Amino acid sequence: MMGKKERYxxxxxxxxxxxxxxxxxxLGEAAVLExxxxxxxQSYGIASRGGLSLAEVIIDWAEIIxxxxxxxxxxxxxxxxxxxxxxALAEKGVHIFYDTTLAKRRAGANLTGYPFTKIxxxxxxxxxxxxxxxxxxxxxxxxxxxESLAGVIRKRFQGKVLEMNLKALxxxxxxx
Amino acid sequence: MGREVRxxxxxxxxxxxxxxxxxxxxxxxxxxxxxxxAEECSKxxxxxxxxxxxxEDEIASIAAVIGASLAGAKAFTATSGPGFSLMQExxxxxVMGEVPCVVINVQRRGPSTGLSTKPAQGDIMQLRWGRHGxxxxxxxxxxxxxxxxxxxVTAFNLAEKFRLPVIVAPDxxxxxxxxxxxxxxxxxxxxxxxxxxxGSPKDYKPFVAxxxxxxxxxxxxxxxxxxxxxxxxGPDGYSNNDPANAxxxxxxxxxxxxxxxxxxxxxxxxxxxxADVLLIAFGATTxxxxxxxxxxxxxxxxxxxxxxxxxWPFADREVATLADKVxxxxxxxxxxxxxxxxxxxRVLGSGADIxxxxxxxxxxxxxxxxxxxxx
Numbered sequence: 315m316m317g318k319k320e321r322y323x324x325x326x327x328x329x330x331x332x333x334x335x336x337x338x339x340x341l342g343e344a345a346v347l348e349x350x351x352x353x354x355x356q357s358y359g360i361a362s363r364g365g366l367s368l369a370e371v372i373i374d375w376a377e378i379i380x381x382x383x384x385x386x387x388x389x390x391x392x393x394x395x396x397x398x399x400x401x402a403l404a405e406k407g408v409h410i411f412y413d414t415t416l417a418k419r420r421a422g423a424n425l426t427g428y429p430f431t432k433i434x435x436x437x438x439x440x441x442x443x444x445x446x447x448x449x450x451x452x453x454x455x456x457x458x459x460x461e462s463l464a465g466v467i468r469k470r471f472q473g474k475v476l477e478m479n480l481k482a483l484x485x486x487x488x489x490x
Numbered sequence: 491m492g493r494e495v496r497x498x499x500x501x502x503x504x505x506x507x508x509x510x511x512x513x514x515x516x517x518x519x520x521x522x523x524x525x526x527x528a529e530e531c532s533k534x535x536x537x538x539x540x541x542x543x544x545x546e547d548e549i550a551s552i553a554a555v556i557g558a559s560l561a562g563a564k565a566f567t568a569t570s571g572p573g574f575s576l577m578q579e580x581x582x583x584x585v586m587g588e589v590p591c592v593v594i595n596v597q598r599r600g601p602s603t604g605l606s607t608k609p610a611q612g613d614i615m616q617l618r619w620g621r622h623g624x625x626x627x628x629x630x631x632x633x634x635x636x637x638x639x640x641x642x643v644t645a646f647n648l649a650e651k652f653r654l655p656v657i658v659a660p661d662x663x664x665x666x667x668x669x670x671x672x673x674x675x676x677x678x679x680x681x682x683x684x685x686x687x688x689g690s691p692k693d694y695k696p697f698v699a700x701x702x703x704x705x706x707x708x709x710x711x712x713x714x715x716x717x718x719x720x721x722x723x724g725p726d727g728y729s730n731n732d733p734a735n736a737x738x739x740x741x742x743x744x745x746x747x748x749x750x751x752x753x754x755x756x757x758x759x760x761x762x763x764x765a766d767v768l769l770i771a772f773g774a775t776t777x778x779x780x781x782x783x784x785x786x787x788x789x790x791x792x793x794x795x796x797x798x799x800x801x802w803p804f805a806d807r808e809v810a811t812l813a814d815k816v817x818x819x820x821x822x823x824x825x826x827x828x829x830x831x832x833x834x835x836r837v838l839g840s841g842a843d844i845x846x847x848x849x850x851x852x853x854x855x856x857x858x859x860x861x862x863x864x865x
Contacts, residue, residue, distance in 0.1 A: 339668060342497045346670045352497055354668040355854075358607055360522075380781035381667055381774065382854055 321374040322457045323383040326444075327400065328392030328413075330358055330367040333444035337390075338369030340470070341448060344462035345373040353378045366395055373457060388455050390447050392430065394418060401425070411451055413443070426454070428489050434482060442482035449486020460487055498671040500638040500664045501526035501568075504594055505534065506673060507642025508566050511681050513592070514540035515565035517554035519547050519573060522606045523662040524596040527568035548573035552580040552593065559584075559591045560718060562709030564646055564683075568594035571613060572603055574620070581655050582621035585743060587718040588653035588697065588705065590684055592645045595657055596665040597773075599852040608852030609662035611773055614829035617657050618802045626744050628754055629657040629802040633776040635669035640679070641799065647682040648754060652746050653704055659801065661824060663774040663854050687714055695725040697739070703746035747803060755800045757808045761787070762794030767864065768816040770809060770834055772798040774854060775822050781857035782822075786864065793864075798830070809837045822847035822860045 324341065326334040335356045342354040353372045359365035370383040391397035391412040397420070404410045404424040412420075415431035428450060434443040445467065452460055460483065467479045498506070505527050508516075516531040528544070535542040541558070545551040551567045558565040569577065574595040584591055595617070599610040617629040628648050632641040638660060645656040687694050687706040696716045699705045708714030717727035722739060724730035747754065760780055762768060767786060771779035776797045786793035796812050798805050813819050813834070821831035821844060831846045838844065847863045849855040 339497065342668055346495055346497045349495075350670075352668070352670050354497065355663065356666060360606055378669075379784065380777050380857055381663065382856070384857075 318456050319387070320376070321372070322388070322455070323386045324371040324373070324451075324457060325383055325386050325389045325400070326369040326371070326447075327390065327396035328367060329395070330365050332367070332392050333441060334367055334390075334392065335369045337444035337448055338371050340445070340463065340466045341371050341452075341458065342373070343466040344458040345371075347462045347465055348458060350375055351378050353381045355381055366393075366399070388451060388457070390451060391417060392443065392447070409455055411447065411454070413447070430486075433485060433489075437478070437482055437485060439478050439482075442478055445479050446482040446486040449483040450489045451486075453487040453490035493672045493675075495670050495672045497668045498635055499526060499668045500632070500635050500660055500666060501596070502530055503635045503638035503671055504568070504642045504658060504660075504665070505530040507639040508592065508646065509534060509538055510639070510674070510676075510679065511564065511643045511646035512683065513564045513566050513646060514538065515543075515555065515558035515563040516540070516567065517543040517545050517551045517558070517565070518567045518569065519545050519551050521548075521570045521573045523598055523609075523665055524568040524570050524594060526665075527594060548576040549580065552577040552584075552591075555591050555593075556580060556584050556587070556589050559589050560587075560710045562711070564590070564650065566592035566594065566646075568596070570596045570598050570606075571600050574613065574616065578620045581627070582623060582625060583720040584655045585621065585625045585627060586720050588707070588743070589655070589718070590649040590653050590707070591655050592642070592649050593655060593657045594642070595659045597659055597661045599850070605852040607662070609774065609824060609854060610850065610852070611661050611775065611824040612827075612829070612850075613659060614801060614823075614825070617659055624740060626747050627655050627657060627802065628652070628747065628800070629659055630756070630799060631772045631801050632658070632660050632664055632799065633773055633797060634664070635667065635671050637799065638664065639671065639673075643679055643681065644756070647680065650684040651682050651704065652750065653684065653707055654743075654747070659773075661773045691715065696727050697723065697742075698725045699742060699746065703742065703749045751803060755803060755805050755808065757799060757805050758797040759812065760795040760797070762796055762812050765792050765794030765812075765816050767791055767793040767818045767820065768812055769793065769795045769860065770798065770813075770819065770821045770830065771795055772801060772823075772830065775824060778855045778857045778860055779822055782860040782864075785857060785861060789865070791864070801830075804833050804837070806837045809834055813838055813842075818843070818845065818864070820845045820847060820860065820863060822849070822855060822863075824849050824855050826850040
């Protein structure tokens with residue numbers, strides 16, 4: 315587990331439709347709940363499904379001047395294309411979490427692969443892959459408290475979807 | 491207990507700013523990267539007793555906004571490049587008819603439909619000169635989510651006070667970014683309403699300005715019956731071909747802005763007082779410039795930033811005053827043509843050495859791109 319820092323820069327990468335922008339928003343909302351400054355941005359193409367899609371989140375106790383991630387601490391890669399783009403940063407100490415369901419396994423320090431998509435699918439909803447991944451990432455790197463994320467999920471969802479998402483979050487935490 | 495802090499998107503903050511300022515009419519045609527404004531208005535307008543209309547295109551959208559404003563509502567629309575181009579003719583009507591309205595133009599990479607999801611700052615000259623016929627408007631450009639809110643409130647205030655269209659023109663990055671934001675309480679931020687006539691309806695002249703350069707505006711449907719035309723008109727709003735009248739009208743449309751120039755031109759400066767290097771920036775470029783200036787300070791170079799929040803009328807005096815004290819002026823912008831750099835050159839003179847940093851690939855400008863131009 316990584317020690318606590320003043321500032322975290324996070325990239326969530328994959329393909330359109332995987333809920334990465336929403337994951338970035340929820341991570342940002344959790345940090346806002348903790349009283350911190352947040353900037354969340356995204357980059358996507360014109361397709362609503364497919365194509366490289368990115369969400370960036372910066373969490374800091376100080377003012378965030380430049381809005382884009384420049385020195386990522388942690389990256390989530392949910393597709394082979396996304397992992398290919400960032401894998402080399404692992405050698406430089408960036409924690410990379412990736413999905414072994416959709417990307418090829420890679421060996422090396424700071425590269426952590428789990429079959430996030432398959433686990434979410436087995437839980438009953440592949441769409442929960444974003445929250446499941448966030449659970450694992452926040453358990454490994456203390457960007458925000460898991461309880462803050464659970465608070466955000468409770469505010470956003472209700473009924474069966476809420477239950478599913480809380481289950482996915484917990485499952486992600488238990489992976490670490 | 492403190493007020494609620496939320497993670498809010500720029501587009502959402504502009505919508506909240508419009509509602510806070512009293513906007514109760516939205517007509518639009520959704521277009522990336524401004525669509526969230528239409529989406530939010532479709533929900534919130536009904537809750538505040540307002541009207542949301544999804545129109546068949548952008549020409550109809552601005553026409554509906556102008557009509558609603560003349561009927562007494564604070565009205566606005568939101569669009570992006572292709573839609574903003576379509577709105578120009580009717581925006582000219584709003585200038586000529588002195589109709590208060592707000593247009594949000596979220597700038598994306600063109601030309602034409604270009605890259606619909608990618609940022610640019612390529613509409614700077616279009617904001618000012620998009621309409622034919624020797625006219626003038628006000629344009630504002632926020633760089634943060636809080637400024638998205640505040641500058642939308644300001645846009646309505648200026649539109650109402652000076653009876654003209656005001657354009658809020660963030661780039662895609664600012665409109666789509668989310669930051670921590672808390673909504674001011676009602677009354678905390680000043681909200682200005684248009685002056686209404688108080689005399690006898692039969693004596694009402696919709697184009698006779700008070701000493702402040704602005705005429706009171708009645709509402710269609712009230713006891714004041716009046717005429718608004720895009721063609722040259724006299725004090726009563728009816729057609730008038732007299733050269734003296736034309737000269738008076740044209741000058742009045744410009745003078746009401748010139749008279750209140752100091753109130754309209756908003757800038758911010760960051761560590762510019764002792765600077766040797768001055769970065770002149772606006773929108774998202776402000777943030778990259780501030781980061782670049784901090785990095786330069788670490789390297790022993792005294793750098794500061796002048797942020798242009800009001801793009802039009804241009805901040806001639808503020809640019810000249812600060813630029814006079816520095817050795818190097820740099821203008822980073824997300825366009826090829828150096829639209830703001832050209833204005834800075836006009837202000838400082840053709841001999842002034844202005845370094846341009848132009849980013850136009852649809853990606854966000856970085857502090858490193860700016861630093862490369864300096865060191």
